[in-house]
Amino acid sequence: xxxxxxxVVVLLALWKLAxxxxxxxxxxxxxxEAAWTAFLKEADKIGYALFFTLRNAAAGLLVAFVLAIVxxxxxxxxxxxxxxxxxxxxxxxxAPVLAIAPILIMIxxxxxxxxxxxxVIVSFFPIMVNAMKGFSSTRKNALxxxxxxxxxxxxxxxxxxxxxxxxxxxAGLRSAATSAILSAxxxxxxxxxxxxxxxxxxxxxxxxxxxxxxxxxxxxxxxYTIYWLTTAVEKRLTAWRN
Amino acid sequence: xxxxxxxxxxxxxxxxxxSVTAIDDISLKFPSGSFSALIxxxxxxxxxxxxxxxxxxxxxAGKITIxxxxxxxARRRHEIGFVFQDASLLPWRSVMDNIALxxxxxxxxxxxxxRPETLIRLVGLSGFENAKPAQLSGGMQxxxxxxxxxVLRPKILLLDEPFGALDEITRQRMNMELLRxxxxxxxxAILVTHTIGEAVFMADQVHVLAAHPxxxxxxxxxxxxRPRALAMLQxxxxxxxxxxxxxxxxxxxxKAEPEPAHG
Ligand SMILES: Nc1ncnc2c1ncn2[C@@H]1O[C@H](COP(=O)(O)OP(=O)(O)O)[C@@H](O)[C@H]1O
Ligand SMILES: [Mg+2]
Numbered sequence: 001x002x003x004x005x006x007x008v009v010v011l012l013a014l015w016k017l018a019x020x021x022x023x024x025x026x027x028x029x030x031x032x033e034a035a036w037t038a039f040l041k042e043a044d045k046i047g048y049a050l051f052f053t054l055r056n057a058a059a060g061l062l063v064a065f066v067l068a069i070v071x072x073x074x075x076x077x078x079x080x081x082x083x084x085x086x087x088x089x090x091x092x093x094x095a096p097v098l099a100i101a102p103i104l105i106m107i108x109x110x111x112x113x114x115x116x117x118x119x120v121i122v123s124f125f126p127i128m129v130n131a132m133k134g135f136s137s138t139r140k141n142a143l144x145x146x147x148x149x150x151x152x153x154x155x156x157x158x159x160x161x162x163x164x165x166x167x168x169x170x171a172g173l174r175s176a177a178t179s180a181i182l183s184a185x186x187x188x189x190x191x192x193x194x195x196x197x198x199x200x201x202x203x204x205x206x207x208x209x210x211x212x213x214x215x216x217x218x219x220x221x222x223x224y225t226i227y228w229l230t231t232a233v234e235k236r237l238t239a240w241r242n
Numbered sequence: 243x244x245x246x247x248x249x250x251x252x253x254x255x256x257x258x259x260x261s262v263t264a265i266d267d268i269s270l271k272f273p274s275g276s277f278s279a280l281i282x283x284x285x286x287x288x289x290x291x292x293x294x295x296x297x298x299x300x301x302x303a304g305k306i307t308i309x310x311x312x313x314x315x316a317r318r319r320h321e322i323g324f325v326f327q328d329a330s331l332l333p334w335r336s337v338m339d340n341i342a343l344x345x346x347x348x349x350x351x352x353x354x355x356x357r358p359e360t361l362i363r364l365v366g367l368s369g370f371e372n373a374k375p376a377q378l379s380g381g382m383q384x385x386x387x388x389x390x391x392x393v394l395r396p397k398i399l400l401l402d403e404p405f406g407a408l409d410e411i412t413r414q415r416m417n418m419e420l421l422r423x424x425x426x427x428x429x430x431a432i433l434v435t436h437t438i439g440e441a442v443f444m445a446d447q448v449h450v451l452a453a454h455p456x457x458x459x460x461x462x463x464x465x466x467x468r469p470r471a472l473a474m475l476q477x478x479x480x481x482x483x484x485x486x487x488x489x490x491x492x493x494x495x496x497k498a499e500p501e502p503a504h505g
Binding site for chain 2: 139145149150159160238241
């Protein structure tokens, strides 16, 4: 738990320093203690919003992860499918989420569906690209070994391709995980569903800068914690590399 | 009965659009339970031949049978043990788990196949059960890979320069162990090597290959008694056989006069 704590302390110190040194007016950026007061006063509201955002980000990330791994596994084993499907995937990726938001909302509604869809669109691509790189970097010798042993496609995938690809997959997952919170908030801005994003938007329009910054800080801490957790899991699973 | 028959096998590779003949019409027989060596200069198709037998590659022409059936059937029945030139262990698995990998794929031991614990003792790695490959020396890694190749009690054992990276002394020890294991298991073994002494010491038959294209030069029968002992290395019979292999490998080059030194 040392990592996140240091992160918060450094963040607060920089913040206080900046606000004091440049005499920033509170309606632009309040000092940390104002945000802290707002946080204590509206803790249940923030907690409630955080729950939605975290749930959506986690669900979206899970769907994105499974989808990315499955697609990557298919793409590295079949050229034909790759040629047929990869352009669609890339097209989906490059379409601005803002533009397709009405379509997403029409299909998935204003609740968790759209949120998951947005998180998936934003975060599955780095996981997939890295997983593809990982799956195709498997040592040829290991694949030949599995072949001689009479292993089928599935066992070869689970026992050899996936473990060899883990460092790559985690590189993708790390970048996806950090943007997942942001994507979940983006989805709230687009659909108006409850969550940290909507809370920030509301606080901003009512000029409650204390609450606004309390919510921003909470979202940043969450993003960092997720990043830190991913790294910790990665260290465990890929300890063999050292 | 698991003999291996190679019947007029040719293997072409496409390199940059043109076809290169790696193996040109080779016919060989490996009797059931025998120990054979393949020797020849690098690029003569030794590895390719072994990979054809193991069904990693398919011949361009000709036919291979293992105990009368096609190699892919033998492979699917988990009857082939293969020791690669580099140990090719899975780095995240312990010694024990690497050796047990074939069991996981076959869904358990085949017949009264040996237990991984027994094999670890057999290859002299007791105490290293939980070590990871990165913690082992090259020779130890290669022993793990031999144990792994033996765990399903394979009918045929293919070894592609398994001790190529080891020093002479370790290599000789490993060879003795390998012969002992081979004699215990009764498997049909093919050893690829480029060391003349090793080929003669290990094998019942030494098949000499030449390169460009890969082809069979001759087969030399080794009539040294078994079990083989290190003392045999110094006998006239052994030297005689070594010379025969050398003659087959170098052909007319051996008779040529040395080039006069330039002054
Ligand atoms: N996968 C491959 N693709 C193309 N050419 C290959 C391949 N494998 C082997 N060769 C060629 O076949 C010939 C024999 O190779 P190899 O069997 O590895 O020889 P050896 O093991 O006797 O050194 C070489 O000329 C090599 O370049
Ligand atoms: Mg070779």
